[in-house]
Amino acid sequence: MSASETTPAGPADTPKTIAAPRWVVAAVAGFFGLFYAYAVWTAVSFLLQQAGADGGLTGYGWFVLLLPIVFPIIVFVAAVLVGRRRRILPLSLVMFAGLTVVAVFWLNVFSLTFTASASIYVR
Template identity: 55%
Template sequence: MSVPTSASRAPRWVVSAVTGLAGLFYAYAIWNAIAHLVSMAQSGLTAAGWVTLGFGVLFPALVFVFALVIGRRRRLGEYSLVLLAGLALVAVFWLDLIGYSILNMSDLVVQTA
């Protein structure tokens, strides 16, 4: 007879280290979004500019929390992949936001006469 084996869980400190490391990458994305918002706000932003760039600041935090919720009961490898997939989503969103803000600058920044 075979004895059912339970999946061994990773030590809590390893999970915390992976979460902390991923959190630093997400925090870097938030930091870049804040820097972009501040640099664009110096020229004066329209309402659409505040909403668009403000969402760029909030989006990495939302994805990080969502990845934590999805991956919290998974094994360490799966948890790491969920965090990495979320970070990839944030990177794609960030590139889209940068492209949008460069190509549609007139819609985001107040025009001066």
């Protein structure tokens, strides 16, 4: 082999990213999970409050007000699956980004209930 020829890089030559330990992933997910659970609990409370109003909800109203209950759970699971093999900071950023998406969705649903009340509530 001459000096101008290069040897292929082996597995020992490639940099390896080290994921956070499982207990750290669980702790970060648990910490952010409390905020996601708060979003779900708030959505359940709002649904029960609106369903108990005079006349109740239409089918569309139930659909619109059930989405904020299911959506944070889906986003939390997706954020954990995306961030579980990463370090602590990227995992925290993924969880926080998911939480901001949940907050924006909740505000959209909340504003929809006030602007489109004719189609959500039975009159």
